[in-house]
Amino acid sequence: MEKSNLISLMKRIQKDRDEMAFSEIFNFFAPKINAYFIQNRIKIETSEELTQEVLSTVWVKSNLYDSNKSALSTWIFTIARNKKVDFFRKNSNINFQEEDIREFLYQDREVDPIEENEAKKQIEKINNELDEQQKIMIKMNFFENKSHKKIADELEIPLGTVKSRLRHILTKMQGFLR
């Protein structure tokens, strides 16, 4: 689906509470969000519950989305990521003497539109400069949160190579992130 298309669907939800527009957003994102949770080693039933929570949030809090500030996919990713953090927090066996501070760490930061434009340019640069395998490694490491060992197994390369390649990618990205 085109990004501009997603934004116009989102506007219909914001203005008219348009359920048909929401069903299209749902159809596009639900399987991708569900896959994200499964990739992050969350069991299938739970992944569907979390997917429901993410998309309910999109519906209920649609007015918080500002297309000038961030891409819709970024906004939805951060909601899904926060649900994941919350899920692991509640299900960890760590015994917290006080309330877990992570509860309020992932709150909305104000992003100004200029920053957003800069971010877009930087992403273009990064996408042009990184090759396919480097992009896959970033996805495996930071999106799917796979261990270096798991990445090594899946890509069939030695563990040391995974570590040195990731280091190389981070160093390379440093050049674009200024």
Add this chain to the structure above:
Amino acid sequence: MNGTVVKNQLIFDFASGILGPAKSLFASTYLQLNSNASKISNTFENMLGENLMDNENIHPKNLKYTDCINSENIQSDSNLKDPITSLFGNLNNLDWKQVYKGFKEYTASIDDKDELKLIKMDPGVSVPLHSHGGKEYILVLEGSFCDEYGEYSKGDIQINDQKIKHTPIASKDTGCVCLSITEKDVIFFGKYGSFLNLFTFIKSFFKQK
């Protein structure tokens, strides 16, 4: 690995949502105080958003869009809170422990493998030359300090590994308050080194009990 890469690693890990409580608090405070770090985090979140956009599809079996419209279980917005204040309250009212004259610390009671501390140094006070058993992360919250590697003011972080030996000195005008994370205990050198090492050893002994 150079320092900037380690900083970015911290920002990326935070954006991925995989850090433990201590490092999460550290990273989120860093993003709050440092606009450059916040920009990098924003860029990286956009990259992860694109990963979501292009992600494979695993269709939920028991979920329809109407389930999301009718769902009642969405909590209202939590108020925006400042993590440091929420955890520590007013820094002036803290029960600071004096480690030596002009150097105080307060350890947060967080159950995590990393230790989260506030450090307060009076103007001009220095820390004896030391290195680190594991990584140490320092974020300046107020004032500034300098060492052999440069000057660090509000919103700057310094990440030290085993190889680094340094002698931080708090600014003569303002002193400094820093947030620190230590992965393992610090090793001291110099005149008071053996005494301070003994002190950290004894401290760790009591901690285990």
